[in-house]
Amino acid sequence: MLQLIFFNITNGLIIGAFYALMAIGLSLILNLSGVINFAHGGFLVIGGYLAYTLTPYLGFWGALLVAPFLTAIIGFVVERLLIRRLYGRDPLYSLLLTFGLAFIIEDGTRQIWGAQGLPVSIPPALASPLSYEFFFITGYRMFMVAMVAVVVGLLFVLLRYTRIGVRIRAGTLDLETVAALGVNVRALRSLNFAVGIFLAGLAGVLASGQLGLEPTMGDGLLMPSFIAIIVGGVGSLTGTLLGGLLIGVASGLTSVFFPSASEAIIYVMMAIVLLVRPRGLFGEEGMMT
Amino acid sequence: MTSEQWKRLAVLLVIWGGLIFAPYWMPLFGGYTALGSRVLVLGLGAMAVNFLLGFTGVLSFGHAAWFGLGAYGCGLALKFVALSTPLGLLAGTLVGGIAGAILGALLVRRRGIYFAMVTIAFGQVFYYIAFQWSSLTGGDDGLRGFARQPLDFKLFRIDLLHNDVYFYYFVLICFAAVVAIMAFVLRSPFGRTMIAIRENQRRARFLGIPIELHIWIAFTLSCFFMAFAGALYALVNNFADPRMLHYSLSGDFVIMAVMGGMRAFWGPLLGAVIFVVLQDYISSVTVNWMSFIGILIVLIVMFFPRGVLGLLRQRSTA
Amino acid sequence: MSVLEVSNLSKRFGSLVAVRDISLTVENGELRAVIGPNGAGKTTFFNLLSGFFAPSAGSIAFDGRDITGVPAHRRVGLGMARTFQITEIFPELTVFENIRIATEVAADYRLRPWLNRAEAADLRRRIEETLALVALSGKTDRLVGELAHGDQRAAEIAMALALKPRLLLLDEPTAGMGDQETYEITQLIRRLHKDGKLTIVLIEHDMRVVFHLADRITVLDQGSFLAEGTPREIAANEAVQSAYLGKAA
Numbered sequence: 001m002l003q004l005i006f007f008n009i010t011n012g013l014i015i016g017a018f019y020a021l022m023a024i025g026l027s028l029i030l031n032l033s034g035v036i037n038f039a040h041g042g043f044l045v046i047g048g049y050l051a052y053t054l055t056p057y058l059g060f061w062g063a064l065l066v067a068p069f070l071t072a073i074i075g076f077v078v079e080r081l082l083i084r085r086l087y088g089r090d091p092l093y094s095l096l097l098t099f100g101l102a103f104i105i106e107d108g109t110r111q112i113w114g115a116q117g118l119p120v121s122i123p124p125a126l127a128s129p130l131s132y133e134f135f136f137i138t139g140y141r142m143f144m145v146a147m148v149a150v151v152v153g154l155l156f157v158l159l160r161y162t163r164i165g166v167r168i169r170a171g172t173l174d175l176e177t178v179a180a181l182g183v184n185v186r187a188l189r190s191l192n193f194a195v196g197i198f199l200a201g202l203a204g205v206l207a208s209g210q211l212g213l214e215p216t217m218g219d220g221l222l223m224p225s226f227i228a229i230i231v232g233g234v235g236s237l238t239g240t241l242l243g244g245l246l247i248g249v250a251s252g253l254t255s256v257f258f259p260s261a262s263e264a265i266i267y268v269m270m271a272i273v274l275l276v277r278p279r280g281l282f283g284e285e286g287m288m289t
Numbered sequence: 290m291t292s293e294q295w296k297r298l299a300v301l302l303v304i305w306g307g308l309i310f311a312p313y314w315m316p317l318f319g320g321y322t323a324l325g326s327r328v329l330v331l332g333l334g335a336m337a338v339n340f341l342l343g344f345t346g347v348l349s350f351g352h353a354a355w356f357g358l359g360a361y362g363c364g365l366a367l368k369f370v371a372l373s374t375p376l377g378l379l380a381g382t383l384v385g386g387i388a389g390a391i392l393g394a395l396l397v398r399r400r401g402i403y404f405a406m407v408t409i410a411f412g413q414v415f416y417y418i419a420f421q422w423s424s425l426t427g428g429d430d431g432l433r434g435f436a437r438q439p440l441d442f443k444l445f446r447i448d449l450l451h452n453d454v455y456f457y458y459f460v461l462i463c464f465a466a467v468v469a470i471m472a473f474v475l476r477s478p479f480g481r482t483m484i485a486i487r488e489n490q491r492r493a494r495f496l497g498i499p500i501e502l503h504i505w506i507a508f509t510l511s512c513f514f515m516a517f518a519g520a521l522y523a524l525v526n527n528f529a530d531p532r533m534l535h536y537s538l539s540g541d542f543v544i545m546a547v548m549g550g551m552r553a554f555w556g557p558l559l560g561a562v563i564f565v566v567l568q569d570y571i572s573s574v575t576v577n578w579m580s581f582i583g584i585l586i587v588l589i590v591m592f593f594p595r596g597v598l599g600l601l602r603q604r605s606t607a
Numbered sequence: 608m609s610v611l612e613v614s615n616l617s618k619r620f621g622s623l624v625a626v627r628d629i630s631l632t633v634e635n636g637e638l639r640a641v642i643g644p645n646g647a648g649k650t651t652f653f654n655l656l657s658g659f660f661a662p663s664a665g666s667i668a669f670d671g672r673d674i675t676g677v678p679a680h681r682r683v684g685l686g687m688a689r690t691f692q693i694t695e696i697f698p699e700l701t702v703f704e705n706i707r708i709a710t711e712v713a714a715d716y717r718l719r720p721w722l723n724r725a726e727a728a729d730l731r732r733r734i735e736e737t738l739a740l741v742a743l744s745g746k747t748d749r750l751v752g753e754l755a756h757g758d759q760r761a762a763e764i765a766m767a768l769a770l771k772p773r774l775l776l777l778d779e780p781t782a783g784m785g786d787q788e789t790y791e792i793t794q795l796i797r798r799l800h801k802d803g804k805l806t807i808v809l810i811e812h813d814m815r816v817v818f819h820l821a822d823r824i825t826v827l828d829q830g831s832f833l834a835e836g837t838p839r840e841i842a843a844n845e846a847v848q849s850a851y852l853g854k855a856a
Binding site: 473474484492494495497498 | 678680683684689691695696698700709711716717721722766770
């Protein structure tokens with residue numbers, strides 16, 4: 001029994017790391033620009049498909065490196081051309097815009113790569129399990145978690161110690177003051193958006209190795225990201241990270257005792273958090289009001 | 290009467306004239322009566338969302354939840370409780386409305402996009418439940434095995450199931466009743482506080498209006514309207530399915546409201562007409578209607594945010 | 608019993624202390640001006656009084672009743688009305704509609720589904736009275752957002768008056784106004800004070816207005832209490848002068 005629990009917690013952490021990666025990208029964009037990026041799942045899908053297309057030329061590792069950057073560039077262009085014009089307006093419009101974009105992206109990928117699911121191959125070195133005992137921890141899953149840990153770690157370092165990172169963090173708290181201090185807020189937002197999309201693209205590449213590729217796969221990952229943010233606390237990246245891990249683990253644990261409820265549990269957690277501590281576990285008072 | 294009042298009367302006459310005689314002029318344009326019923330119900334849903342969005346200034350992007358709950362409530366009542374159309378409508382309306390009232394109390398302290406975000410998430414809870422609880426709801430296949438029942442007035446019966454035209458007029462009467470209630474509320478002192486909240490929340494608060502309470506009341510009312518529309522929709526299709534709860538439907542309703550004009554009472558209905566007609570036409574011509582709708586949404590948001598009626602209003606005052 | 612009694616009020620934002628240990632008392636029928644150089648914490652003080660946010664320490668008593676924990680909208684119900692530095696009105700509604708909302712709330716109609724004929728007529732009368740008080744009767748059907756700055760301010764004050772307040776808080780009512788508009792608003796406030804016997808607390812930068820209207824003046828500097836007294840006393844106060852040294856008076 002213990003082994004089963006351990007198995008599922010580990011599984012949960014792996015899934016949670018994944019949710020966290022998506023949610024952090026979403027959170028970055030939400031915090032600085034006040035935009036709920038409905039198209040985040042779409043960028044995930046783009047990342048996965050781009051990697052798939054590049055693999056024959058660059059190999060697995062090359063594609064892994066390049067695809068997220070390409071996706072980020074696409075995101076940057078989208079922000080520059082479309083989203084930027086909506087910042088001054090009611091948040092309704094940027095929400096609708098990303099909503100429409102999600103449609104376009106889904107149909108577009110279907111058009112370009114076909115509606116059928118595509119299999120994705122990963123290097124044999126990663127495909128084998130760690131050991132007989134821990135058969136469920138395949139090399140690929142370890143790799144995924146390691147990648148997430150590295151990238152998120154880098155992000156936190158970036159936000160903490162680089163000038164741009166500090167500006168992003170300050171902008172999240174008080175954009176007016178940051179602008180008054182002479183920072184180019186528009187460029188900051190574009191860059192921040194691109195970083196968020198980079199994370200989504202990366203998530204897409206990683207996911208494709210595990211789940212294959214399908215035009216609709218982004219949809220199923222969008223909701224857990226929202227919930228990770230709500231549970232972890234709006235406005236706090238650490239909170240979002242921990243929120244993602246938490247719901248992943250909860251989902252894993254639940255599948256031991258109530259398998260059919262393992263998806264539902266994340267909604268239940270959201271409801272509990274909203275009832276008991278509406279600002280989220282690590283959210284700041286007044287961020288949501 | 291002033292010229293302003295004449296104009297308003299003329300507009301009302303056109304709208305209601307069009308609606309009342311729809312089964313007769315629609316076929317001339319390639320339409321059919323059942324499409325009219327569908328447009329009315331979706332239009333009602335869009336107006337319900339706009340009650341909150343355009344008139345209170347509160348964005349809920351999960352409103353399809355109440356629509357879907359209304360549909361399932363109606364279907365389940367018809368299937369398991371009694372073969373009565375009015376009962377089905379009542380059951381659906383109550384289920385969706387009461388759920389909305391309870392959850393609304395939880396959500397009402399949030400503001401702006403955070404409120405929208407939480408409504409999206411909550412909406413998905415219901416989608417998920419409908420999907421999973423397949424023994425009750427039929428899961429992905431949807432809830433079937435029920436149909437709209439004839440109205441029995443003891444002396445005569447009206448067959449709603451087989452006669453599209455009778456059913457259309459039934460839907461129209463229901464539509465008219467709810468729309469009348471909406472208009473009544475918006476013209477009341479309470480309705481004016483809703484508009485105040487939309488115009489300037491801070492000023493409304495500092496006039497002594499308890500914002501959270503008033504938003505909750507407006508939210509609850511719009512949930513009841515929405516649930517009623519959903520119940521009607523179950524009758525239109527004799528069918529309820531999880532997609533009626535999905536946030537993409539919520540988005541569709543918002544688009545209809547924006548497209549027609551958020552600040553106009555009849556805007557969402559116009560938006561629904563355009564949306565449904567376009568969707569019907571485009572999906573018969575091409576498989577890529579998703580891209581089309583997506584591009585349409587982007588265009589509207591970037592260039593026509595005030596919608597058709599908003600544009601007309603601007604032209605007339607310029 | 609005094610209308611307003613503030614005791615040791617403080618407000619901290621993180622490590623920034625915006626308002627430090629302020630105490631004052633405003634008597635019935637008084638017109639108190641709160642002045643001080645920029646950053647003195649005057650608007651924060653108003654925000655504390657009106658319930659925009661809660662204090663970090665201290666208490667506020669209104670008509671003898673402790674309102675420190677009372678939410679903003681309820682303070683309005685108790686008789687406290689305020690205007691804002693940046694005029695807060697309903698821009699896309701007409702002047703009439705703006706005042707109507709305030710009057711309906713004051714008359715406790717805000718949850719009503721309808722008004723009978725007598726109530727509607729009475730409401731109309733009250734709205735017209737309020738409009739006459741601020742000399743906006745000729746502009747009832749204009750959109751407030753399209754009015755001149757001075758008229759917008761007058762409309763905002765009218766909304767506050769429609770609430771029949773015991774205490775009127777005016778945050779820089781003449782900000783951004785030319786001489787003519789300043790004169791008119793000043794006269795309006797004077798009328799409200801003398802004829803209407805309203806208790807008023809006023810934040811102002813324009814010293815002509817302050818000395819023309821105030822019964823007493825409280826001076827704040829960098830969030831703390833600096834001095835209080837009659838206009839003559841304050842004008843002669845050296846500490847006040849040095850606080851303002853180099854700043855426009």
